[in-house]
Amino acid sequence: MKMRTKLSMLFVVLLGLTLVLGACSANNNTGEQTASTAEVQQNSGAKEVIKISVGEDDYGARMLNYAAAFKALNEELVAEGKNVEVVEDILPAVGDDELVLQAQAGQWRDISMNSSLDIGWELDAGLIQPIDWLKESEVFKTLPQNLWDIMEYQGHVYGAIQDMDASPLYINKTALKTLGWSDADIEGLPDRVLKGDFTMDDMLNIATEAVDKKVTKYGLVSDGLDNISVQDINNQIMGFEPYDQEQSKVIFDKKGITDTYNFWEKGIESGAITKDFAALEDVGFGYFVNGDVMFFIGGTGSYNNMKEAYGKSDKEFEDWFYANNTFSLIPAGSKGGKPGSLANPRLYYVSSKVDEKKMPYVQRIIELAMAPNLQMDHTLASGKLPVTRSGQEDPRFSESRFLNDVAYMLDYTKVRPPHLAYPSYLQQQIKGLEALMVKGATAEEAYALFEGNYKQGVDQDQVIFR
Amino acid sequence: MNLARLKKKSYPYLFLAPFAILTLMFFVIPALATLWMAATNLDRKMKADFIGFGNFQRIFADINILPIIKVTLIYVFFSLVLTVAFSLLLAICTQYLVKNKKLGALYRVIWLIPSTMPGLVYVVFWKYIFNPTPGGFANKIVMYFGLEQPISWFNDAGLLIIIIAGVISGASGGMILFSASINSIPEDVYKAARVDGAKDRSIIRDIILPALKWPIMYVTVTSTIGLFASYNFILLATRGGPVVDTTTLALYGYQQAFNRLEYGYGAAISVIVVIISLLLTLLLFRLFDFNKLIRPPRIED
Incomplete structure (x- = not known):
């Protein structure tokens, strides 16, 4: 066989190999990026695995609190005798522009965090859905009314407040x-x-x-x-x-x-x-x-x-x-x-792609991540304030003179309108x-x-x- | 046509195919997509309605466009002239005037450093130098000499700093190209000129510069296109501010698309950038007498 022919054959083989590998890789990605029900699957031990994707946010103790919430939820599921395991899938932190483009490409974060300011445009872009179940949530029962106002937009609750600040x-x-x-x-x-x-x-x-x-x-x-x-x-x-x-x-x-x-x-x-x-x-x-x-x-x-x-x-x-x-x-x-x-409080948002089957688990993750002690962990790491009264009852809160002294400001604190x-x-x-x-x-x-x-x-x- | 002949004829196309596919995927399709987006109202909702020239009408009514075009022209003109002039100066100095070849090469390598630095590091370096607080390098110097308040360099002279930083980083590419061209001039030509009594100045004017016409045109055209399309350094250094004092058209297009999530409008601005670049490129071709430059050589093989 001539050298030129050999070379051309080698080239065609390499090209074919590249295309095949590329296709395999694309398949893998698609598998990872498919949201919601497709991620609810049975593993080999017949245990139902539910993957919940969360957007990365390293500020304060946010990621540690997510991890603690997943751990706690799995323990609760075992205690309840349910044959379900909830798995955390951390997706990299992105800006608003990438959030939109990634959603367009099919990669949704089941739970994401953004400013309270972002409700309007995220809703307009079809990224989030109402989470009115929050009104009945035990964890948020001690949330002051002015903070409820932050989470509501056009008659619905769209975000669960994660932390709070004041501007002294x-x-x-x-x-x-x-x-x-x-x-x-x-x-x-x-x-x-x-x-x-x-x-x-x-x-x-x-x-x-x-x-x-x-x-x-x-x-x-x-x-x-x-x-x-x-x-x-x-x-x-x-x-x-x-x-x-x-x-x-x-x-x-x-x-x-x-x-x-x-x-x-x-x-x-x-x-x-x-x-x-x-x-x-x-x-x-x-x-x-x-x-x-x-x-x-x-x-x-x-x-x-x-x-x-x-x-x-x-x-x-x-x-x-x-x-x-x-x-x-x-x-x-x-x-x-x-x-x-x-x-400028941070809110948990729930993707518009989270369906009825997955929503209860998403809800429990958010509620568990907002446990009073975890709120306080975040306060110590960030300087932001716990949002619920129960969060402020953590003994570590009263140990800090500044946090105690500044807490009254929450009653006077407003946020920027979440309007588009x-x-x-x-x-x-x-x-x-x-x-x-x-x-x-x-x-x-x-x-x-x-x-x-x-x-x-x-x-x-x-x-x-x- | 027999099979062997067909195979032979197909080889070039076969070899070109991967690159053609890549060009199609990463150049032609995005360019067409940009044109399509420019004719739509695509925004964060990711729903595109065809609006024809609506975005272009909006550009002409935009109160920021005139100041931004002015900034863009100042930025491109001064960056271009200074980059080409500086590249030429460096090349002539290191390749012709400095007789010690090793020293010249070393100097060129040093000048390559800014262009090899990652963009982010390069911006951090300039931001450190012109930090607006008393801790900034430039402020330490001026305050040492008695100035009481630090200077907000990027606020007061943002565009100038951006142009200087761009020239220092961009000059090395042209310098290498010009140096190679100067190096290709046969030594005999210089010797003959000197025998005829030519001084360095006339050698540079009558031998070196004419020989550099093609590379100068290449550097000028590619720099013009690059400068019109560039915004990274400005975005990281000043974000286009204060107000729009350092906002170029390309940056404005980026801001509309990725900060305001108005992809259609951003795409329309980028189409304008491309059109202006193309027109200027054609003008430069005419200026450099491009047709004459690419005329077939008279010397027969």
């Missing part, structure tokens, strides 16, 4: 003393905030004074420009949340928005807020620990960040923190207004803020940019423009 205003007590505040004045400040006697403008004035007198380098710092703290400030300035729950529409309020931009403009002009506000996202809490910041707005998790930045034991940090700092809710926008707090048109509202509002902070735009120009960008990219039927 961390206050530099030492700096206040340098500015001439008495101990009594400082101790009374959180109460004044609670009564609406201390407003956002008061806060900005003190921040300006601290910077002017070089008591602190920064007046007001937050944990990022596109983080909830900024939304919290904006909501407080406006005096309302830009969402009409009854009509299920986002509110685009010209006066309210202009007021917020005016606040930021004033802050920048006075020096209380620096134009590199956004750049301080990952270092702001460290600067607060160094005493360089008058007011810092973050989450309850920021306490853990500060502890790490301080670099000493929990007790030493706690002593230092309370000796030099205090915290309050976010002040009201005007005298007599309500103080606020905003959170809201994520774009946030993005475009931040663009306006960026223009104001970095490019020197006026409040009016920032508003015009926000309005123009928002109107061109949103279904205007979903928004109340006023």
Whole structure:
């Protein structure tokens, strides 16, 4: 046989082999990716195996809690004498874009976690289904009403809240003393905030004074420009949340928005807020620990960040923190207004592909992962708060002075609306803020940019423009 | 036609077939799919309705498009000119002016380092240098010399940093190509020129640069296309901000498709990117007199 013929035969064989192997590999993948009932199968020992896929999320103790829930469920199934084994299938963490594309390709996560903000679009994309059984769930019986509101959308429960946060205003007590505040004045400040006697403008004035007198380098710092703290400030300035729950529409309020931009403009002009506000996202809490910041707005998790930045034991940090700092809710926008707090809770979502047969097991996994002790494990690992009263009754909760002191904020804490048109509202509002902070735009120009960008990219039927 | 002849004729096609299939799968089909998507309102619901030129009409009404096109043109023009010029300079210096060949080669290898770095590492390096806090490398220097407040480099000069980083990373590819071309010029040509009294400047202008016309065109055209389509570095460094100050068309298309999950609109923007790239490529061909360049040689074999 000629060399050329041999080579061509070899080539054809290799090509054929590649195609066969490729096809086999594709078959395997398809087998793994098929959701729901196809995964309920009998194994060789006649035990029914139910595979439940969960999206990976390494934050805090989330994955450990999943593992504990699967273990507990299997033990319960054995105790109940059921010949069923539930197997955890962890699928890699993905962003929202990949979640959509993977669902399109047939790879669904039976249980996934995402922000409460994501209910609207996930529902619109057909990714999730209602889980109204949660209303009857024993585990969630001690959940405060304001947290129930977070999970409901258009009359149904779509998510099971996994953790919760609040957004304290961390206050530099030492700096206040340098500015001439008495101990009594400082101790009374959180109460004044609670009564609406201390407003956002008061806060900005003190921040300006601290910077002017070089008591602190920064007046007001937050944990990022596109983080909830900024939304919290904006909501407080406006005096309302830009969402009409009854009509299920986002509110685009010209006066309210202009007021917020005016606040930021004033802050920048006075020096209380620096134009590199956004750049301080990952270092702001460290600067607060160094005493360089008058007011810092973050989450309850920021306490853990500060502890790490301080670099000493929990007790030493706690002593230092309370000796030099205090915290309050976010002040009201005007005298007599309500103080606020905003959170970005994580919710368990159940895939729209989970069928009736699988749902009871999915439900039990979520309930078991929300056991009070597991909630507390997550709190210790993340700094986020347990969501149920029973979770807060864990002895370890009362051992933490900060967690105890901050827990009252949950009653004042709201979340961002889970509406389809809201994520774009946030993005475009931040663009306006960026223009104001970095490019020197006026409040009016920032508003015009926000309005123009928002109107061109949103279904205007979903928004109340006023 | 007998079987043996048929077999012989089929060999080239057989060998080309796998690559043709790969090209079809990974280039032709995605390109056609992009065109199709651009004519639909495909979004997170993954339901596509045909809307014709609706997305293109929307692009022309988009209030961000003009500033983004301006940013894109500035980015592409300066990146291109500086990359080609810098590549040429490096190649001429290391291949012609530096007489020590080993030293020249070593210098070229050093310049290859940025382009061999993984993109993410390269971005981290630049973000460290221009970190906006007092801990950033550039800020440490300016604050050492008395500046009180750190500078938000990416906010104040984001596009400039992106262009510089791109030029430093991208110059090495052109440098290698130009060096190889300079190396292929026979030594006799230089000797003859020197005998005629030519100085280095006229050798570079009249011998080296004309010999580099083809590679310069190649680097210019491929860089233009690459620059129009690139967004990775910008996405990681500034996410296109502040506002849209560092957003190029390609990045805007990406953001619409993958951040806002408006795949149809994102695809339409990417089609515009391709059209602009094609038009500019044709313009460059004309500028470089491409027809003359590919004319058959007059020398007979």
